[in-house]
Amino acid sequence: MADAYHHGDLRSVVLRHAADQIAHEGVDRLSLRGLAQRSGVSHAAPAHHFGDRRGLFTALATEGFDLLAAELRTAGPDLRDVAVAYVRFALARPGHFAVMFRSDLVRSDDRDLVAARRRSGEALRDGVGRLEQVDDPAAVQLAAWSVVHGFASLWREGAFAGSDLLGASADPEEVARRIVERVAFS
Amino acid sequence: MADAYHHGDLRSVVLRHAADQIAHEGVDRLSLRGLAQRSGVSHAAPAHHFGDRRGLFTALATEGFDLLAAELRTAGPDLRDVAVAYVRFALARPGHFAVMFRSDLVRSDDRDLVAARRRSGEALRDGVGRLEQVDDPAAVQLAAWSVVHGFASLWREGAFAGSDLLGASADPEEVARRIVERVAFS
DNA sequence: GACCTAACTTGTCACTGTCAAGATCAACCT
DNA sequence: AGGTTGATCTTGACAGTGACAAGTTAGGTC
Numbered sequence: 001m002a003d004a005y006h007h008g009d010l011r012s013v014v015l016r017h018a019a020d021q022i023a024h025e026g027v028d029r030l031s032l033r034g035l036a037q038r039s040g041v042s043h044a045a046p047a048h049h050f051g052d053r054r055g056l057f058t059a060l061a062t063e064g065f066d067l068l069a070a071e072l073r074t075a076g077p078d079l080r081d082v083a084v085a086y087v088r089f090a091l092a093r094p095g096h097f098a099v100m101f102r103s104d105l106v107r108s109d110d111r112d113l114v115a116a117r118r119r120s121g122e123a124l125r126d127g128v129g130r131l132e133q134v135d136d137p138a139a140v141q142l143a144a145w146s147v148v149h150g151f152a153s154l155w156r157e158g159a160f161a162g163s164d165l166l167g168a169s170a171d172p173e174e175v176a177r178r179i180v181e182r183v184a185f186s
Numbered sequence: 187m188a189d190a191y192h193h194g195d196l197r198s199v200v201l202r203h204a205a206d207q208i209a210h211e212g213v214d215r216l217s218l219r220g221l222a223q224r225s226g227v228s229h230a231a232p233a234h235h236f237g238d239r240r241g242l243f244t245a246l247a248t249e250g251f252d253l254l255a256a257e258l259r260t261a262g263p264d265l266r267d268v269a270v271a272y273v274r275f276a277l278a279r280p281g282h283f284a285v286m287f288r289s290d291l292v293r294s295d296d297r298d299l300v301a302a303r304r305r306s307g308e309a310l311r312d313g314v315g316r317l318e319q320v321d322d323p324a325a326v327q328l329a330a331w332s333v334v335h336g337f338a339s340l341w342r343e344g345a346f347a348g349s350d351l352l353g354a355s356a357d358p359e360e361v362a363r364r365i366v367e368r369v370a371f372s
Numbered sequence: 373g374a375c376c377t378a379a380c381t382t383g384t385c386a387c388t389g390t391c392a393a394g395a396t397c398a399a400c401c402t
Numbered sequence: 403a404g405g406t407t408g409a410t411c412t413t414g415a416c417a418g419t420g421a422c423a424a425g426t427t428a429g430g431t432c
Contacts, residue, residue, distance in 0.1 A: 010410085026290020028214070033388065042412045044390085049410090053389065101343045104212020108344070121349055136368075138351045142337070143365045147329065150336025157287045158294070163307055165324045179329045182322075183369050196379080219419065228381045230421085235379090239420065 011049045011059075013039050018060055019095030027098050027105065032056065057105040058113055064096030065116035072123035080180045082127030083148045087176040090152035097152070147183060151176055197235045197245075199225050204246055205281030213284050213291065218242065243291040244299055250282030251302035258309035266366045268313030269334045273362040276338035283342070287335075333369060337362055 017038050021030055032053060033043045050056040068089050075085035090097040099105055106113065128134070128141045154160060155172050166175055203224050207216050218239060219229045236242040254275050261271035276283040285291055292299065314320070314327045340346060341358050352361055 026288075028288075028290050031388065032390095043388095044413080045411055047390075101340065101345055102212075102214075103343050104214050114348070117348070138353070139364055139368050142346070142351050142361070143333065143369055146334075146336035146340060146365060147332050147369075148336065149340055150332035150334065151328070153339060154287065154332060154335055157289050159287055160328070162300070162303070165328050167324070175328070178325055179332060182325050183329055183333075217419065218421095227379095229419095230382080231380055233421075 010039065010041060010045060014046050014049065014056070015060055015063060018056060019093065022060075022095035022098050023093075027057075027102070054105065054107050057099050057102070058107045058110045060096060061100045061102075061106050062110070062113045062116045064093060064100045065113070065120045067093060067096060068100075069116070069120035069123045072120065072127060075127070077130065079127050079131050079144065080177065082124065082130075083144055083180045084173055084177050086124075086145075086148040087152045087155075088173055090149075090156065091172055094156055097156070101149075143183070144180075147180065148176065151179060196225065196227060196231060200232050200235065200242070201246055201249060204242060205279065208246075208281035208284050209279075213243075213288070240291065240293050243285050243288070244293045244296045246282060247286045247288075247292050248296070248299045248302045250279060250286045251299070251306045253279060253282060254286075255302070255306035255309045258306065258313060261313070263316065265313050265317050265330065266363065268310065268316075269330055269366045270359055270363050272310075272331075272334040273338045273341075274359055276335075276342065277358055280342055283338070329369070330366075333366065334362065337365060 014035055017035055018030065021035065021038075032046055036043045036046050039045075046056065050059055068086070071085050071089040072082055075081045108114075124145060125141060128137055128144060131137075131140065134140050152172075160166055200221055203221055204216065207221065207224075218232055222229045222232050225231075232242065236245055254272070257271050257275040258268055261267045294300075310331060311327060314323055314330060317323075317326065320326050338358075341361075346352055
């Protein structure tokens, strides 16, 4: 396994470590060389799989959109459940989420990334489709996406920490559900 | 003005250039040395004003929160106007906005930053306060903040570009208003 | 006029991403 | 079996970066 050459799954090992490190220290402090060291390979090994820094982030974002699509698809019957699933994903996979919407870190026109992004977009759209008698589905989708994305981002960055906006509840999903329920889509 | 030493407003010049560059190339590609060169000073000059990279981002974020507070306070009478003002700020000052909620780039416990953040938080709260008969103001504030923050972030990163969610309208403020009006706070 | 301090420069260091060239190994072909 | 091929990883090098230390300049103050 650790026998120098060809240990097989270096690509996924590096991706896992990258997600971990980004989750704990932030995207800005991620070093490809440190990543290689953690994975037990030489400093230039990751480049073979990802090309460059952007390539690594692109791969991570792609994986993230696939995970998101899966999460959204297995969510409960209601649009509210899909919305909460978005938040759950963002907080469960902060390393992926931190990269997925960063157009300066990612090669936005990458084939696989575009496809994965489209898949998760469709999953979200299907969630909206479960609402009945909506006059403007596009606006609903925009609103729903904006709410959950904003809430997850702000929570993740600790923006709510100082403010006394959250009562005693420290569970983000619960708060998210409360907000989503309050926002009446119709 | 460009007479080498003491040209007086180097600090604000650097901040302006930083905001510009972040807006155009993203936070990740910002180099302190390039910034110094653009400002016509030696590579270590900015460090004297900001300490280190985090210090620069912290100063930029502080300026951003002050600008945001001003924007929110001059916004129209309705909560909807305040919400749209948030979006307007985020898109008018992308260089600031990109840094304001990045806890990995900023010294979150910085005195000035904390104060400025509190000021803009209060401005947002005042906007919510203009609504009448709200049973749970905190939840409304959370929801409103999440919607506008998410929408601005997603728009800024081009997340809506591929999807056909936006009709023909390319004006973000207009779309934002449509969404905010749809989301019935009560 | 001497001094003080903020503002800026110069020089240097370890570290980073990227590239080029070489080494190793598995799989395949004949 | 032996040789070839190609993917995987290593080694070595280079320019650019953030950070630090020490020196230089100038605006003010006594």
